[in-house]
Amino acid sequence: xxxxxxxxxxxxxxxxxxxxxxxxxxxxxxxxxxxxxxxxxxxxxxxxxxxxxxxxxxxxxxxxxxxxxxxxxxxxxxxxxxxxxxxxxxxxxxxxxxxxxxxxxxxxxxxxxxxxxxxxxxxxxxxxxxxxxxxxxxxxxxxxxxxxxxxxxxxxxxxxxxxxxxxxxxxxxxxxxxxxxxxxxxxxxxxxxxxxxxxxxxxxxxxxxxxxxxxxxxxxxxxxxxxxxxxxxxxxxxxxxxxxxxxxxxxxxxxxxxxxxxxxxxxxxxxxxxxxxxxxxxxxxxxxxxxxxxxxxxxxxxxxxxxxxxxxxxxxxxxxxxxxxxxxxxxxxxxxxxxxxxxxxxxxxxxxxxxxxxxxxxxxxxxxxxxxxxxxxxxxxxxxxxxxxxxxxxxxxxxxxxxxxxxxxxxxxxxxxxxxxxxxxxxxxxxxxxxxxxxxxxxxxxxxxxxxxxxxxxxxxx
Numbered sequence: 001x002x003x004x005x006x007x008x009x010x011x012x013x014x015x016x017x018x019x020x021x022x023x024x025x026x027x028x029x030x031x032x033x034x035x036x037x038x039x040x041x042x043x044x045x046x047x048x049x050x051x052x053x054x055x056x057x058x059x060x061x062x063x064x065x066x067x068x069x070x071x072x073x074x075x076x077x078x079x080x081x082x083x084x085x086x087x088x089x090x091x092x093x094x095x096x097x098x099x100x101x102x103x104x105x106x107x108x109x110x111x112x113x114x115x116x117x118x119x120x121x122x123x124x125x126x127x128x129x130x131x132x133x134x135x136x137x138x139x140x141x142x143x144x145x146x147x148x149x150x151x152x153x154x155x156x157x158x159x160x161x162x163x164x165x166x167x168x169x170x171x172x173x174x175x176x177x178x179x180x181x182x183x184x185x186x187x188x189x190x191x192x193x194x195x196x197x198x199x200x201x202x203x204x205x206x207x208x209x210x211x212x213x214x215x216x217x218x219x220x221x222x223x224x225x226x227x228x229x230x231x232x233x234x235x236x237x238x239x240x241x242x243x244x245x246x247x248x249x250x251x252x253x254x255x256x257x258x259x260x261x262x263x264x265x266x267x268x269x270x271x272x273x274x275x276x277x278x279x280x281x282x283x284x285x286x287x288x289x290x291x292x293x294x295x296x297x298x299x300x301x302x303x304x305x306x307x308x309x310x311x312x313x314x315x316x317x318x319x320x321x322x323x324x325x326x327x328x329x330x331x332x333x334x335x336x337x338x339x340x341x342x343x344x345x346x347x348x349x350x351x352x353x354x355x356x357x358x359x360x361x362x363x364x365x366x367x368x369x370x371x372x373x374x375x376x377x378x379x380x381x382x383x384x385x386x387x388x389x390x391x392x393x394x395x396x397x398x399x400x401x402x403x404x405x406x407x408x409x410x411x412x413x414x415x416x417x418x419x420x421x422x423x424x425x426x427x428x429x430x431x432x433x434x435x436x437x438x439x440x441x442x443x444x445x446x447x448x449x450x451x452x453x454x455x456x457x458x459x460x461x462x
Contacts, residue, residue: 003033004042004207010166011066011142016073020080030081034242035073055462056391057083059424060102065212066142067105074082075102106256109141110422116147117421121161123188131161136187146422148176163187178200228443229455264346275387278380282353288376296323296359298349298384305345305389305461308332309381311336311430312397315364316391328431332396335431335447347388351403352371374403386422393423394454397430415449417456424460428453 003023005032007015023033032044053061061076069075078098082090093099122133133155144162148169151160163182170177220234274280282295289312296313299322306322316326324332336343336393351374357364381403385393395401401409404420429450437443 002042003028003045005035006037010151013065016065018047019045019310021051021075022046030078054091060106063106063109064102066109068141086132112139113147113422115145117150125188134187135162139164142166176268230245244287278383281378287354289354289373291357292354293354300347304347306392306457307347310350310396312350313355317357323350333429335451338451347390351381351400378403392457393420394427394457395427403426426453426457
């Protein structure tokens with residue numbers, strides 16, 4: 001028997017789930033199902049009982065339906081079919097060709113959401129109803145519904161709309177509503193604010209770190225025509241070598257912590273495709289913070305269930321060149337054991353890669369990194385996690401949460417399950433906080449919460 005499934009255009013997750021339930025109940029083999037919606041013959045599956053799938057498989061389905069590949073539904077049903085026939089751990093086997101392809105689709109969708117968050121530019125519109133804002137964006141995948149809540153959090157007090165060729169979304173100050181595709185001419189061309197924004201962008205441009213390949217990787221050229229600041233990029237790139245020479249000549253007589261020529265060399269090629277290549281770049285770069293004799297790199301397996309991200313190395317970490325080997329690390333090991341986690345199976349790293357300290361006699365006193373310093377290191381951390389690919393990320397302390405989320409997330413208010421730009425996460429205390437709590441009762445309470453948060457991460461990772 002052949003089957004025909006007609007789904008709504010775009011990311012029809014509910015439609016796929018209903019169809020998959022019905023097909024699974026009917027024992028329909030993947031090769032008997034036409035997902036194109038164009039078949040003239042074939043039985044339409046009825047709804048069936050709920051499918052109980054591993055957490056990772058459910059996450060892949062939820063993400064990959066948003067990919068633009070017309071084969072996505074057929075591939076996802078193959079995943080369901082094989083899992084129901086005994087391959088329960090299939091979604092965890094990255095070397096399987098089907099899983100590898102779905103993971104690439106998942107990565108593309110998450111990257112597209114991230115790029116949408118970064119490259120949407122609102123323009124002000126005055127009308128009879130008062131002030132509102134509109135933006136035009138051209139996504140490759142059906143990510144509008146996944147990306148929209150981010151803009152609600154950022155621009156809750158504004159009335160805005162995002163128009164795309166794949167759909168539109170409107171925020172009226174109280175609720176989101178999704179609509180049909182739009183045309184480029186439906187969006188405004190510009191507003192007076194953009195001249196000031198371009199001037200600010202040019203003023204913050206650092207010619208010593210210009211890298212066209214990295215810029216094109218982080219800000220792909222297909223977005224440039226819709227970004228006001230992108231109009232400045234060609235001229236800034238052409239003028240970068242001359243500006244670097246001017247900077248070096250101007251600062252030649254001034255004591256400098258950093259060597260501009262070394263910075264240019266270190267930042268010359270920051271598009272690594274392996275963790276080893278990224279670590280070589282980090283190890284070769286000068287510290288962005290005061291102190292620090294060497295970069296302390298992350299350690300642990302690739303594709304772990306959990307990655308732990310701390311603030312920065314401490315004194316012992318700087319001496320030994322490994323993360324979490326001092327007193328805070330020993331406390332972390334105890335908590336992991338109590339939570340049923342093995343450190344050897346986790347990936348452990350820090351948001352800031354160098355130890356920031358001030359020398360006081362023979363002692364090196366820890367100093368917390370500033371928000372600007374955390375931002376300097378953020379690209380490295382983001383790339384590191386992209387290459388490591390953990391299922392869940394645990395932010396140990398507010399600095400780690402800031403680096404992962406790009407915004408302040410106090411531990412006391414945000415502790416527990418969260419999302420770091422579409423990466424599943426947990427926010428909890430830094431182990432060093434537990435060492436500093438003076439009150440015995442409060443220390444015991446915080447310890448219990450810390451262990452509970454690690455158990456939560458273990459549960460979320462499946």
